[in-house]
Amino acid sequence: MGFAAVARVTEDKWIACAIHDEINFGLAVGGELNLETTICNEIRQHKKPVVIDHVAEDPEFANHHTPLLYGFQSYISVPITLKNGNFFGTLCAIDPKPAQLKNTTVIGTFTMFADLIAFHLDALEQIAITELELKKQQEVAVLREQFIAILGHDLRNPLNAISSSAQLLSRLNLDERGIRIAKIVKDSSFRMNGLIENMLDFASGRLGEGITISRTPDEDLEKLLIQVVDELKTIWPSRNIEVKFNFDHPVNADGKRLAQLFSNLLANALNYSPADSTVEITAFSTGEEFNLCVANKGKQIPAAAMERLFQPFSRGEVEPSQKGLGLGLYIASEIANAHDGTLDVSSTPEKTCFTLHIPYKK
CATH class of the missing domain: 1.10.287.130 (Signal transduction histidine kinase, dimerisation/phosphotransfer (DHp) domain)
Known part of the structure; x- marks a missing residue:
C-alpha cells in the first residue's frame, strides 16, 4: 500500500498520528482531513474493519465519495480500540491501484498491528498516570x-x-x-x-532517609543511662527503679540515640506497671555485644498487640491517662535497626521485658 497512517478519529476530527507515504499523498504527521470525507468516520460509528480490493468493482464503495475524492482503488482500515473499550482511531492504508486485501493474512496483520498500537497507547497513558x-x-x-x-x-x-x-x-x-x-x-x-x-x-x-546515627567508639553508655533514670525519677519520684550495670568494654554506638531508646522503654515501663512495683533495668557490655533489658510487672501484652507493637501508630489496650501517638516503640526499634541490632519483647502475666541487643562493631 502506497500510503498508511495511524489516525486519531474523534467526533469532529481526523488527525494523522503516524504516516508512511510512498505516493506523495501530501499529508504530514499532525495533518488533518475533513472527518466527513473519510471512511474512518463510518468506522468510528460501527467499530468494524473496512476492506476494499478494488473500488471500481465493489458494489458498496464504487460510488462512495471518499475514493472519488482521494483517488484510491484499494483500501483497508481497522479500528484501534483501547483497553478500556474506548475507540481511539484507525490504522488505515490506501493505494491508487487495486490490491488483494480481503484475506486472513492481510486483515490479521493489520488487526495485530492495531492491537499493538492500542497496547502501546495504553502503556503510555499508564506511564503518564x-x-x-x-x-x-x-x-x-x-x-x-x-x-x-x-x-x-x-x-x-x-x-x-x-x-x-x-x-x-x-x-x-x-x-x-x-x-x-x-x-x-x-x-x-x-x-x-x-x-x-x-x-x-x-x-x-x-x-526522609531513615533515622541516622553517629557512632562514638568509646561511648560512655553507663553515664547516659543513669542520666535518663535520673530525669525520669523527677517525673515519677515515688517509683522504685532498680539498676544493674556491668560495662566491661566500651561500646561503639550513638549514645544520644540509645539514651532516646532507653527513655522510651523506661517511660513505657513506668506508665504500664503498678505504682508500687519495681522497674528492673539490666545492662552489660562485652567484647562482642551490648545488651539492655527493661522489665516491669503489669498486665500481659495481648498476642494481637504483640504482632504490631513496633509498628507506628499502634498501641495495645491502654488506660485513658496512657494515650499517645504510639510512635515510641516504633522509633526505638528503628534506632536498634540503625545500630544493626534488635529490639525484642517478651510478656507474661508476671513480667514484660524489652531487650535491646547490639553486636559489637569496630
Whole structure:
C-alpha cells in the first residue's frame, strides 16, 4: 500500500498520528482531513474493519465519495480500540491501484498491528498516570516533612519556656497546691517534648532517609543511662527503679540515640506497671555485644498487640491517662535497626521485658 497512517478519529476530527507515504499523498504527521470525507468516520460509528480490493468493482464503495475524492482503488482500515473499550482511531492504508486485501493474512496483520498500537497507547497513558501520581506523592511527602519539621521547631520554643518556668516555680516557696500544679506543668512539658521528638523522628524515618546515627567508639553508655533514670525519677519520684550495670568494654554506638531508646522503654515501663512495683533495668557490655533489658510487672501484652507493637501508630489496650501517638516503640526499634541490632519483647502475666541487643562493631 502506497500510503498508511495511524489516525486519531474523534467526533469532529481526523488527525494523522503516524504516516508512511510512498505516493506523495501530501499529508504530514499532525495533518488533518475533513472527518466527513473519510471512511474512518463510518468506522468510528460501527467499530468494524473496512476492506476494499478494488473500488471500481465493489458494489458498496464504487460510488462512495471518499475514493472519488482521494483517488484510491484499494483500501483497508481497522479500528484501534483501547483497553478500556474506548475507540481511539484507525490504522488505515490506501493505494491508487487495486490490491488483494480481503484475506486472513492481510486483515490479521493489520488487526495485530492495531492491537499493538492500542497496547502501546495504553502503556503510555499508564506511564503518564503513574508519573503524575508519583510526582504528586513526592510533593505531598516533601510538604508533609517540611510541615512536621517546622511544626516541631515552632512547638519547641514555647515548650522550652513552659518547662523552664515550671522548673523556676518548683524552687519557690509554694503551698501544696502550687507544688502540685508546678509538677503537672513540668510533667506535661516533658511528655510533650517526647511527643515532638517522636514525631520528628517518624517524619525522618518514613519520609526522609531513615533515622541516622553517629557512632562514638568509646561511648560512655553507663553515664547516659543513669542520666535518663535520673530525669525520669523527677517525673515519677515515688517509683522504685532498680539498676544493674556491668560495662566491661566500651561500646561503639550513638549514645544520644540509645539514651532516646532507653527513655522510651523506661517511660513505657513506668506508665504500664503498678505504682508500687519495681522497674528492673539490666545492662552489660562485652567484647562482642551490648545488651539492655527493661522489665516491669503489669498486665500481659495481648498476642494481637504483640504482632504490631513496633509498628507506628499502634498501641495495645491502654488506660485513658496512657494515650499517645504510639510512635515510641516504633522509633526505638528503628534506632536498634540503625545500630544493626534488635529490639525484642517478651510478656507474661508476671513480667514484660524489652531487650535491646547490639553486636559489637569496630
